[in-house]
Amino acid sequence: MENNSLLNYLLFTPLAGALLIMFFPAGKKNLIRYAGLAVSLAAFVVSLFVYAGFNNAVYSFSSFQFEFKYQWIEGLNISYFVGIDGLSLILILLTTFLTPLTLLSTWSSIQNKVKEFTFFMLVLEMGMIGVFVSLDLFLFYIFWEAMLIPMYFIIGIWGGERRIYASIKFFIYTMFGSLLMLVAIIWLAVNASATTGYFTTNLIELYSVAPTLGINIQVYLFLAFAFSFAIKVPLFPLHTWLPDAHVEAPTAGSVILAGVLLKMGTYGLVRFCLPLFPQASVQYAGWIALLAVIGVIYGALVAMVQKDMKKLVAYSSVSHLGFVVLGIFAFTQESMQGAIIQMINHGLSTGALFLMVGFVYERTHTREIARYGGIARIVPVYSTFMMIVTLSSIGLPGLNGFIGEFLILIGSFKSPVLSNWMFTIFAASGVIFAAVYMLWMYQRVFFGPVKDEKLEKLTDMTGTEMFIVASLIVFIVWIGVYPSTFLGLTDTYSASLVNSILNTNGIITK
């Protein structure tokens, strides 16, 4: 049943497509657009096959499926080693689902250098999938870093006015963190070789060796890894690159950035920091949870005073991802499940928000909230869609955001590690703030008097636009009403990870 080269197809489909598109004549924009869409849809179909063949009932966080291993660089014992578990699968599905929708959304907004754009998007997709399937730290690092290049160009070439500043800041900021992680990866492998007897970056082998390292070594390694991931998440106070990158990036860039790239940070924390350094993770859980909660409140407060819609959504990401990090470091099954589902939620809701903001920006060329007003009457369909997406972002019961936030709050409340209710109480206030800034923005943009006569001529959503957002809304509602479909994928995974960490630390759950 298990086809072991399926992940290779998944990984190399976008790359093959991208290379193929390079040879298309640059003038045939529509041909390139269709080809790009076809390739990303093919990748989506492959990911569905992976989903179909996936076995939910696996009991350990260190067992993977669809494993494929090939000795790559013998001299340093590096292998091309891929495999997935529930956590990777759900994020891969998010990636392959968002990419074709994003590509579709650029058919009207991206008009120059379509070929290059499609090329970079597909290479980016490969990089993202690569990060989620790598089971060798070296391979992981390659994808992690290589992905910066297409994103850098997407922001820099198709971005807004301050795109150069934003793209360089994005690049250098992330690179700074990841290079420290590179040193940590090597240091980990060298330290582990004292036990294993050979140099290896194989994740599964390191899963068993790394937790036995001395606590001091673990702490240094944990901090280096966590620092790199925290920049990507971004965790307060390392978030300053995010608003710039989001605001300057083209809509498609923002969607992918918020939808998938930020998840790599939280994915990294769950996949690497926790299982490799369980003692250090617990030791520093309080501090990281504190930063996460500060991020939740700070992001919300700053979002509240933004004048630019896109910037508002960008800061709301800081707030939402604070929740995810809190969930990860609360070490209960509920909070872990909540954190994982919240990663998906944020990808869907914030992705949808960026798309919606992008649609209206394309028409009016402004994102300033103050210049809008009363457009609910002019564009009723747009307003309705926006309402659903806004409510999903706020966390209205029945929609996806609620599930994630609720699980995280329950989990952190009864956390055996964060033995302080304050975390939960302050984080919960973030939910209220979210309602304030989102609804306030909605009110200013959609209700009240029409500020500008030009707005009267605003056209409503096109069929394509409706299709894109509606596809996202299907899942927004699905997760909200019947989350088991998705929670089931990571159920045993979260339980086994959390239990293993608590056991290592000798903590008995209440």
Place this chain on the structure above:
Amino acid sequence: MVFTSQDLISLSPVLLIAAGILVTLTIEMFTKESEGILGWFSFALLLGVAYLSLFLIDSPTMLFGEKFVTGGRVNIFFFLFNFGAAIVVLLSMDYMKKAGIYYGEYYIILMSSVLGMMMIAGATDFIMIFIGLEQMSVCFYILAGFNRKNEKSLEAALKYFLLGSFATGFLVYGLGLIYGTNGSLSITAMTLNYEVLRSNPMFLTGMLLFIIGFSFKIAAVPFHMWVPDVYQGAPTTVSALLSTTGKVAAFSALILVFSPLIQAAYPAFFTPVVATLAVLSMLYGSIVAISQNDLKRMLAYSSIAHAGYMLIGLAAWNDKGISGVIFYLTAYTFMNLAAFGLISLVEKRDLRGTEFNDFKGLGTKQPLIAGLLALTMFALSGIPPFAGFFGKYYVFVAAIESGMTWLAIIGVLSSVISVYFYLRLTVVMYFDNSDEMVLISPTTSAMLGIMISVLLIIIMGVAPGSILNLINNTL
């Protein structure tokens, strides 16, 4: 001493180049500029010798009463010199005509410098290193000033000559001290007596002077002053030669002397010196490169920084470090060849047009050249999946294995700094628009050279295994 036919075969790469120089000299007398036969002949010869060196890699042979050795690691260096020079020849063919400085001597001097490099790499004796070095350097001085109508080129040559001679002074003085303490200039003898010698301050001073002399040649801080001016002033393809094969040759000498000490597991006495040079070079090169406006000058500072990364491998004082340096040198050679080659295409007739502003909007006007240049820049800044990244990874692994994590951390920090100026070129090419037309007609020969280099950059990044095995097997 019996000289067998087997010895002759082992020595054939060196002999062929030497014979080639004479043949080229003869051809030069009977051909005109337009015929271009000289260039293609040199290219074929260098390429052939490069291939031959790899072919003969499995048979290490001592020659001339243990004064010279070929085979094994030496042949990897032979390959790098010849292959690198062959690509430089490809890049030069049309560039020299464009710049109006086509003279047949160019190829002859270029090959003579390669002969010098080969003498360094195959030496087993300090005096052989010295002779090879001088042979190479004298050719380099001439090449740097090859554009004799251009002031900058002449200034570069003079500066290079004066500072180079100064460095040679250090070197010779150091060799004198080494001879004085050991009574021999043989590297083997030095390794054997090292236990006694290493407590002798005079010997250590000699070695220090030797390191200083070569620090000039590899462009390590604080002995780097000539680098920016020479790389900027010399004809671009000559800069390509100096910065790649020239640096490989200088490193081969350092490896030659240190590697026996490492393999004999002698304590890492020289590590602090080398590590200091590494740190200074990496940070100084990366930081100063940020403020450069001329691309050739920027690459000069980048080359200083890269010397620093390679020195990490030496400072690590283990076998992994040595193979790391060799891998890094290989990667660096092709990255710099591609970079200088692409710049030489964009460069205008009057040898201007190497400033950042001259590359504005190149991404739209010359997508291929801009794309290759961007790729090369990402490779130079050490971003995977290109060759530069793997080189860095390898030397960092070596450093961390020998407990010098701090050195690796400084290395990555300076990498982050260096990203800025490498990215700046992509910013100019892709994110800035300009209406000015850039007229470039990339010629077949130059594009061939660039394509080979870029292809190798990618291959060495994606599949470094086979090259790594080759290097490791010769340790």
